[in-house]
Amino acid sequence: MTPSTLEFLEILEEKNEIVRVGKEVDPHNFELPAVIRKVEEDLGKAVLFERVKNFPKMRVMANLYGSMYRIAIGLGIEPDQSEIITLSRLSRSSAGGMAGCTRKSYLMDDRERASAVKVHDAIFRAEAERSGYPVNVVKTSPVKDVIIKSDINISKTIPIIWHCKEDRGPFMTPGVWITRDPDTKEYGMGVFRGQVTPETYGPNKTGALFSAHSDTLKRLLRAEEKNEDMPIAICFGVEPVIQIASVYAAMTGIDEFKVAGALRGRGVEMVRCETIDLMIPANCEVALEGKILSNVRHEEGPMAKFTDYCREERAPKPVFECTAITHSRDAIYQTLMSGMSDEHRTLSIIVGWGWEGRVITKLRQEFPTVKDVAFNAGSDLFHLVVSLEKKREGDDLRLLYYIMGLDISVFAKYVTIVDEDIDVRNPDQVEWARCMRAGEPDDFIIFNQLRTHNLDPMGVMAGPPAHQRLVTSKLGILATQDVGDKYRRPGPPDEVLNDIKLEDYLTQMRLVSS
Numbered sequence: 001m002t003p004s005t006l007e008f009l010e011i012l013e014e015k016n017e018i019v020r021v022g023k024e025v026d027p028h029n030f031e032l033p034a035v036i037r038k039v040e041e042d043l044g045k046a047v048l049f050e051r052v053k054n055f056p057k058m059r060v061m062a063n064l065y066g067s068m069y070r071i072a073i074g075l076g077i078e079p080d081q082s083e084i085i086t087l088s089r090l091s092r093s094s095a096g097g098m099a100g101c102t103r104k105s106y107l108m109d110d111r112e113r114a115s116a117v118k119v120h121d122a123i124f125r126a127e128a129e130r131s132g133y134p135v136n137v138v139k140t141s142p143v144k145d146v147i148i149k150s151d152i153n154i155s156k157t158i159p160i161i162w163h164c165k166e167d168r169g170p171f172m173t174p175g176v177w178i179t180r181d182p183d184t185k186e187y188g189m190g191v192f193r194g195q196v197t198p199e200t201y202g203p204n205k206t207g208a209l210f211s212a213h214s215d216t217l218k219r220l221l222r223a224e225e226k227n228e229d230m231p232i233a234i235c236f237g238v239e240p241v242i243q244i245a246s247v248y249a250a251m252t253g254i255d256e257f258k259v260a261g262a263l264r265g266r267g268v269e270m271v272r273c274e275t276i277d278l279m280i281p282a283n284c285e286v287a288l289e290g291k292i293l294s295n296v297r298h299e300e301g302p303m304a305k306f307t308d309y310c311r312e313e314r315a316p317k318p319v320f321e322c323t324a325i326t327h328s329r330d331a332i333y334q335t336l337m338s339g340m341s342d343e344h345r346t347l348s349i350i351v352g353w354g355w356e357g358r359v360i361t362k363l364r365q366e367f368p369t370v371k372d373v374a375f376n377a378g379s380d381l382f383h384l385v386v387s388l389e390k391k392r393e394g395d396d397l398r399l400l401y402y403i404m405g406l407d408i409s410v411f412a413k414y415v416t417i418v419d420e421d422i423d424v425r426n427p428d429q430v431e432w433a434r435c436m437r438a439g440e441p442d443d444f445i446i447f448n449q450l451r452t453h454n455l456d457p458m459g460v461m462a463g464p465p466a467h468q469r470l471v472t473s474k475l476g477i478l479a480t481q482d483v484g485d486k487y488r489r490p491g492p493p494d495e496v497l498n499d500i501k502l503e504d505y506l507t508q509m510r511l512v513s514s
Contacts, residue, residue, distance in 0.1 A: 002076040002264040004239045004283050005332070009048065009061070017070055018046040026053045027060065027159040028170070036062045036163075036337050044342070046070065048332070055159045058286075059332045065243065066342035068349075072115035074240025075263055077122055079114040087114035096425040099352020100375035100383060101306065103345045120353055123248055126262035130254070133261025135187070135270045141282035142328040147274055149324045153203040157325050158236075158286060160196040163338040166310040167303045169197040172206065174336040174347065175234040175288075176246040178280060179219050186255045187279075188215040189246040191347070194234065194320060195300050201319065207300035208292060208318040213358075213408065215252060220292055220318060229291040231276040232320065236334045237285025242268065247347045249354025251361070275323040285331045289324040304339035306348045307380045309457040352381050355411065359384070362408055367399050374424040376416070382456070384412040385430050389420040390483050400445065400476040410453045416477045421487060438479040445476040 003011055012018040019039060025032045032049060039047045040063055049060040065071050072078050079087065087093055093113035095105030097120070102108070148157065160170040172194040180187050192214075195207035210217040216232075223230040238246070245260035261267045270279035273289045280287050297316035304310040336343050352375050360373045369389040376383035388399055396417040403409050418424065418433045438444065452459040452472040459470030481487065491497065 002239070002241050003074065005237050005285060008064070008074050008240050009332075011073055012046055012064070012070065015073065016045075017067075017073070018048060018064075019043060021047060021049045022051065024051040024053050025049055027055070027161050028053075030162065030165065032060065032159075033161055033163040033337055036335075037341070039063065040066060040337070040342050052159045057330060058159060058327070059330070060159055060161070060335055061237070061332050062335050062337060063341070063343045064334070065240075065347055067346060068112050068115040068119055071119050071240070071244060071346070071350075075119060075122055075244060077118045079111065079118055083118065084110050084114040087117040090117060091423050091426040092120065093117045094425065094427065095377035096374060096423075096427040096430070098349045098377070099356060100377060100379035100381050101345050101348040101352055102377065103340060103342065105377060116349070119244075119350070122263060123244065123259070123350065123353065124357070126245070126259045127248075127250060127254065129262045130258035133258050133267050135257050135261065135279070136267045137279065138269050138271050138282050141269070141271045143271065143280070143282065143284050143287055143326050144274075145327065145329040146331075147324065147326050149275060152322050152325060153198075154206065154288070154322055154325070155196050155198055155203070158327075158333055161335045163335075164304045164310065167338055168195055168301055169200075171195055171303050171338060172234065172236075173338065174243070174247075174334065174343075175236050176238050176242065176281075176284075177208075177210075177216060178233045178235065178278060179216050179230065180278060181215070181219060181253075182222070184253070186253065187257050188219070188254075189242075189256045190214050190216050191243075191247050192216070193303055195303070201298065204322045206320045206322070207298060208320045209300060210318065212410070213249075213252075218252075223292075224294050227294050229294045229321075231278050231291050233273055233276065233278050233280045233290075234288040234320070235280050235284040235286070237332050238281050239264075239283055242281050242284075244350060247350045249351050249358065251358060273324070274326060286327040286333050287325070288320075288322050289326070290320055290322040293319045293321055305455050306340055306344040307455050307457070308340035309455075310339070311457040348380070355381065358408055362406065363399070363403070366402060367395070369395070369420075370399070371420045372424045375411075376414075376430060377427040379414070380455070381411040381453075382413040383416070384409065384414070385416045385418060385424040387418050387420050387422055387424050388480070390480060393483050396478045396480045397442075397445075400478065404447050404450060404474060404476065407451075410451055411455075412474070413452060413456065413472065414475050414477070416479055418479050419481055419487075422479075433479040434477055436479075437481060438477050443478045445478075447474045447476065450474050 046063045088110035162170040174191045241260045241263040245256045269282040271282040300317035363370045371387040462471045
């Protein structure tokens with residue numbers, strides 16, 4: 001069984017994975033986020049704030065998903081001792097298997113490594129099995145304890161946190177933004193940010209930043225073609241399976257609520273909104289209902305990202321108008337520390353796993369001998385490694401140019417092509433291949449003025465005013481052997497090695513005291 005949000009907090013407390021802060025803290029003068037940072041760095045735990053200044057009826061929780069172990073607990077798949085021993089030895093459990101988004105990989109213990117493998121496999125299995133888990137509609141739920149439809153003031157109702165002084169102001173994170181496809185009626189959700197600055201938007205509006213490849217943005221653009229607002233709901237304090245499914249970058253058109261249902265083993269309970277034609281998770285703590293205003297944009301950002309930079313362009317972004325706020329009695333609002341926090345980066349690993357799945361699916365359509373892809377350790381999704389079985393000379397070069405031209409590869413600032421004998425999730429092997437199999441001038445190709453992701457602090461705006469985008473230089477490395485070459489590690493002949501059985505050679509050591 002997977003836990004609800006409140007059950008999750010109880011389990012974390014039982015396992016000494018969360019601390020309580022009983023002292024009153026201020027959410028608006030950086031005191032609360034400073035405590036989050038200290039708890040994260042000194043204790044490595046989640047934190048529950050029980051007394052928040054000016055919000056006597058609402059608590060705040062943070063860093064719940066700051067470790068793969070806590071995520072595994074939330075999904076009901078905590079590894080046992082035998083799994084810790086076996087799974088922690090896989091390359092998938094190393095820093096090379098974390099989509100480039102680890103922060104302190106050298107400190108990852110075996111439990112954390114094993115948890116990562118279990119979480120990864122559970123998500124991909126749930127995606128494959130999702131069709132058998134439609135949502136269940138319920139009439140009401142605790143999130144309807146308090147309903148506000150008039151005189152809406154978001155920042156007076158919810159303790160939205162200003163995390164980093166470099167941020168533009170307070171941001172709603174990690175809310176689950178819920179939409180529905182107007183044609184297929186399939187639901188979709190994703191984790192995005194919302195800038196909450198009343199002096200910019202007014203008391204009942206926020207900014208909204210949707211990633212370029214998200215179904216949410218595609219649905220908005222389709223609505224705007226008809227000059228229609230897009231109904232949307234934002235939920236906080238959802239149960240762990242929903243939070244994780246919402247973070248995962250599933251393929252276009254996939255209903256993440258069904259993925260969450262497969263993760264929990266039964267369909268997600270949903271309740272209807274008060275002011276819009278949408279449903280939200282029945283067991284969430286806080287919900288905002290409203291709409292994205294058609295063809296309305298306002299300057300938004302910056303906010304510190306998991307890359308530990310805060311250099312975004314203050315570009316016009318969509319605007320959310322709130323039509324209702326509902327929450328449970330004594331609700332717990334969830335916040336995610338901006339910048340390079342443990343929770344920000346750990347959840348980014350799950351985003352990266354989704355992107356790896358998208359990329360390999362796309363590449364194999366044109367290059368069926370692609371074996372695997374991974375974002376290299378420490379690269380924050382910006383170094384893509386692809387293993388390929390070369391059939392002809394030049395296959396690796398053709399693949400490289402294809403990758404650099406793909407919109408889906410916008411993250412890839414560095415691309416390394418390796419042979420099929422290299423494990424792309426083993427950073428030692430990847431670095432060895434780069435150093436031992438690349439060296440000719442033609443093995444290093446620089447691409448100038450290519451589009452880059454808005455997380456890239458080195459990107460610069462280019463192009464005509466109506467079509468400006470961030471561009472940067474990118475590097476491709478061909479770390480492959482010639483076709484027909486097969487590498488063999490120097491050593492005794494294989495037939496001799498394979499015939500050796502250590503038990504025939506080893507004798508018990510005797511310790512002789514002097």
